[in-house]
Amino acid sequence: MRETTHHPAADAVHPITATVLATLSGCTDTRLKEIMTALVKHVHAFAEEVQLTGDEWRRGIEFLTQTGKKCDGIRQEFILLSDTLGLSIMLDAIHRRDDVTETAATENSLLGPFYREGAHEEAFGANIARTEGEPALFRGRLVDEAGQPVPNALIEVWETANNGMYEGQDPDQPESNLRGKFRTGPDGEYAFRSIKPTPYPIPTDGPVGQMLLALGRHPMRPAHVHFLIQAPGYDTLTTALFSADDPYVESDAVFGVKPSLVVDYVRNGSAADAKAWDLPNPFFDVQRDFVLARSQGAAR
Ligand code: BEZ
Ligand code: FE
Numbered sequence: 006m007r008e009t010t011h012h013p014a015a016d017a018v019h020p021i022t023a024t025v026l027a028t029l030s031g032c033t034d035t036r037l038k039e040i041m042t043a044l045v046k047h048v049h050a051f052a053e054e055v056q057l058t059g060d061e062w063r064r065g066i067e068f069l070t071q072t073g074k075k076c077d078g079i080r081q082e083f084i085l086l087s088d089t090l091g092l093s094i095m096l097d098a099i100h101r102r103d104d105v106t107e108t109a110a111t112e113n114s115l116l117g118p119f120y121r122e123g124a125h126e127e128a129f130g131a132n133i134a135r136t137e138g139e140p141a142l143f144r145g146r147l148v149d150e151a152g153q154p155v156p157n158a159l160i161e162v163w164e165t166a167n168n169g170m171y172e173g174q175d176p177d178q179p180e181s182n183l184r185g186k187f188r189t190g191p192d193g194e195y196a197f198r199s200i201k202p203t204p205y206p207i208p209t210d211g212p213v214g215q216m217l218l219a220l221g222r223h224p225m226r227p228a229h230v231h232f233l234i235q236a237p238g239y240d241t242l243t244t245a246l247f248s249a250d251d252p253y254v255e256s257d258a259v260f261g262v263k264p265s266l267v268v269d270y271v272r273n274g275s276a277a278d279a280k281a282w283d284l285p286n287p288f289f290d291v292q293r294d295f296v297l298a299r300s301q302g303a304a305r
Contacts, residue, residue, distance in 0.1 A: 022049040068212055075211040081118055085213045088115060088259035089222075110150055110298040114245040115261040117231065119171040124161055124186040130196045130282065133185040136166045136178060138200025141270060141289035142282055143246075146193040147234065148296055154193030155297055158236035161186045162197065164229070169205030189236075198282060201270055201289050202228040204253050217258065224258050227251035232295070239297040246293060268293055 018026070025045050032038040051057070075082035087093045097113050127133065134140075143162075147155045163184035165171050172182040189195050206224040208214065217224050228251045234242040245261065246268045247254055254262055270289040273279070279286035 018046060019049060019053060022046060025049075068216070071212040079118075080208070080211075082211050082213055084118060085207060085211070086216075088117075088261075089207070089213055089217060091260045094260045109296045110240075111242055111244055111295045112263045112265050113243050114229075114263065114266060115259060116233070116243045117259075117261075119173055120161075120163060120231065120233065121173050121184065124163070124184050125181055126159075127185040127187055127197065129187065129190060129194070130198065131185065131187075132198035132283075133162070133181070133183055134198070134200045135182040136200075138167050138203075139289060140198065140284050141201045141291060142196065142198050142273070142284060143230065143291045143293070144194070144196035145292055145294040147189045147195060147236070148193050148294060149239070150296060150298060154189075154191070155236050155239065156189055156191050156193055158189045158193075158234060158239075158297070159186055160189065160195050160295075161231075161233040161235075162199070163231045164199065164202045165205050167200070167203055169203055198284060199230070202230055202248065204228045204251055207258050222258065223253070223256070225253045226257055226259060227253035227262060229261075234295055234297065236297060238300055240300055242295065242297055244295070246291065 022045060026042055029038050029041055029045075032041070052062075072082045072086055084093070093115055097115075101113070147158050147160070149155055161184075163171065166175065166178055166183055168175065170178070172178045172180070172184060183199060185197060187195050187197055204225050204227050207226060209217065209224045214224060228248040229245040231245045232242070234244070245266060247257075247262050247266055249267050249269050254267060268291055270291055272287045273290035274287040276286055278284075278290070279288060282288070
């Protein structure tokens with residue numbers, strides 16, 4: 006066995022781990038040093054715990070190689086890996102501000118790979134569905150933690166069509182189908198018409214799909230509508246609303262569901278409402294407010 010130099014942080018680790026950690030002593034980037042120290046410790050401990058064999062690690066390397074090869078300008082298989090291992094939502098949980106957790110600020114969820122910049126700004130109440138579906142009205146107010154309206158904010162939304170695909174994935178969908186950008190009114194109000202979303206599988210034609218299959222996991226995300234909400238002086242809110250009646254709401258493949266983000270699609274049978282919103286009777290009515298957290302350091 007190799008001689009090891011004593012490293013204070015390396016107490017109670019394998020001598021090989023201690024040797025590797027000792028090589029980090031010259032690193033002047035303290036954050037990089039902290040991250041690499043923990044990474045080396047955890048990776049070594051992991052190999053030891055599962056008694057990882059050479060063949061298994063070669064398979065692991067092949068998996069990571071294929072994951073890299075699957076990536077291009079559009080597809081990001083490593084993010085999908087992070088999502089399906091729960092790491093993406095873990096980072097979100099770690100970094101949720103303590104002060105915000107104490108308030109009613111709306112919780113985050115995953116942005117996902119299908120967000121596209123450049124959505125058209127639509128008028129209050131506009132219909133963004135250019136394909137078939139069950140008509141739904143989404144409406145509510147954008148407020149701050151004190152309940153005061155946040156006017157003139159940008160709310161971007163996107164969701165899948167009935168075939169489970171986002172417009173950007175599907176050349177057969179009309180341009181701008183099921184996505185749009187809305188500005189909140191003087192009282193923080195927003196409204197748009199669309200369709201009730203459907204559950205859909207995350208991309209399964211790569212190594213992450215094979216991993217899910219091998220693990221006996223399904224690739225489905227419960228039906229949801231994405232929201233990206235931006236207003237000067239407030240933290241940007243990346244979130245989504247999930248359908249309460251969805252079969253996958255308790256088993257999202259990427260762990261993005263939070264109970265506070267689950268909403269009911271209430272059947273509205275009011276003829277007056279249907280007429281006012283130019284929707285068939287009945288339609289689904291989703292009423293939901295969003296609460297933004299003030300940016301740290303922003304004037305109160
Ligand atoms: C999405 O909701 O669009 C999504 C999020 C994470 C991985 C795949 C898709
Ligand atoms: Fe999505």
